[in-house]
Amino acid sequence: MGIQLFVPTFNIERCMEEIKECLEKGWTGLGFKTVEFEDKWKDYTGHSNAHFLSSATAGLHLAVKIYKMKYGWKEDDEIISTPMTFVSTNHAIAYENMKIKFADVDEYLCLDPKSVRKQITDKTKAILFVGLGGNTGRLKEIIEICKEYNLKLILDAAHMAGTRFEGETPGLKADCTVYSFQAVKNLPTSDSGMICFNDAEDDEICRKMTWLGINKDTYARTNQKGNYKWKYDVEYLGYKYHGNSIIAGIGIAQLETLDRDNAFRRQICNWYDQRFKEIAGIKRVLVAGGCESSRHLYVIEIDNRDELLEYLNENEIYPGVHYRDNTEYGMYAHGKDECENSARMSERIMSLPLHLRLSKKDVDYVADKVIEFVNKNRHS
CATH class of the missing domain: 3.40.640.10 (Type I PLP-dependent aspartate aminotransferase-like (Major domain))
Structure with missing residues (x-):
């Protein structure tokens, strides 16, 4: 899987x-x-x-x-x-x-x-x-x-x-x-x-x-x-x-286990942070000051996002995108071109695997493949 x-x-x-x-x-x-x-x-x-x-x-x-x-x-x-x-x-x-x-x-x-x-x-x-x-x-x-x-x-x-x-x-x-x-x-x-x-x-x-x-x-x-x-x-x-x-x-x-589960989700995010914080070409979407987040998502901003999605899929990693700018949908197109940052980020963000069944080894494997892709693109 x-x-x-x-x-x-x-x-x-x-x-x-x-x-x-x-x-x-x-x-x-x-x-x-x-x-x-x-x-x-x-x-x-x-x-x-x-x-x-x-x-x-x-x-x-x-x-x-x-x-x-x-x-x-x-x-x-x-x-x-x-x-x-x-x-x-x-x-x-x-x-x-x-x-x-x-x-x-x-x-x-x-x-x-x-x-x-x-x-x-x-x-x-x-x-x-x-x-x-x-x-x-x-x-x-x-x-x-x-x-x-x-x-x-x-x-x-x-x-x-x-x-x-x-x-x-x-x-x-x-x-x-x-x-x-x-x-x-x-x-x-x-x-x-x-x-x-x-x-x-x-x-x-x-x-x-x-x-x-x-x-x-x-x-x-x-x-x-x-x-x-x-x-x-x-x-x-x-x-x-x-x-x-x-x-x-x-x-x-x-x-009954929500707080414990969220604490582990924050631990997973910390593992990702440790791997990415010194890597040029990977920008993390950070948590606001004063916020103890549930960490439903771990989001990075990156060049060539769609190519990275394909690369990760080839390596049996299946991330997601949260979200596509809603003004790209026909029914909400009236707002198109009004929200520059949303439009830009919609093309650059990716949500990495984040759930309670991940191990440190899993997180390291995902991080390895993301870093591998970034380094290849930087030197190509």
Whole structure:
């Protein structure tokens, strides 16, 4: 199989215990384990609210949807976002037919506050910040911009499970934070996510929106006494976005080792750093000061990136690219040529293999091949 970019590791015995409990109880859907996972996630992160979802994409959509609905945002109003992300970030804005204003990225591949300021107009309603690879970048400055202009801050924390900034969860300063527990994330399930609103009212609306707009979910109705527990109202045109207990059980098991797993990911990154820090032609994308990153990604910037990808593949190493500048896609081409650094980095960055099954020998082999390629190109 060679050395893959991502290979998830599951706490199999603990996962099976959690799943078995769901099967024995006869409750595999919304409620029971989803509630338990939400409580454990709040304890772990410090968020006051947490709602378990079928995906982080659903969460990003709900964040935009609920704010648009609550504050009367119009379809020609704008949200500032990054072109350096997975498309689900920007799809969440497009789902609600709002305008995406792309701001450029900095050396951390996160939104550059200077570029963000240039994109603010009287129609700007929010900033959607992506903590790429688990990095906080200049999030602190973005928070200040949101305060200054009275903008909502939505944090796409898909890569940030376990990231801390100055000792606390970065999302505590956002209006809404969305995490991903997709199959290859740091806290892997099969696919799921968590949405954490700061405002309890928004959390309450969200819970109805994820269950088709119904004001009583099946778990609440099951535990309710009285002849009318079956009777509910439909308050919103909602979605089927909630998570289920089987997947929540996997999440509970995986959360138990998240900090330990992230510590090993940081060790792998240190091994790469030691090999690359003195090598001309390899530039590492560093972690911002004050950030203890989850290290979902290890990214380098390099000349002849596509040729290096081919060379590594020939040597049974399978890296990735995070990400292609979204303005290169037809539907987001309106932002093309506005974000020079993002466009340039999109052609130069590569994510090297980073997962819990790597050994020091594996990391050295990957590093050897990267350095070998760089040296050949320098002397050719």
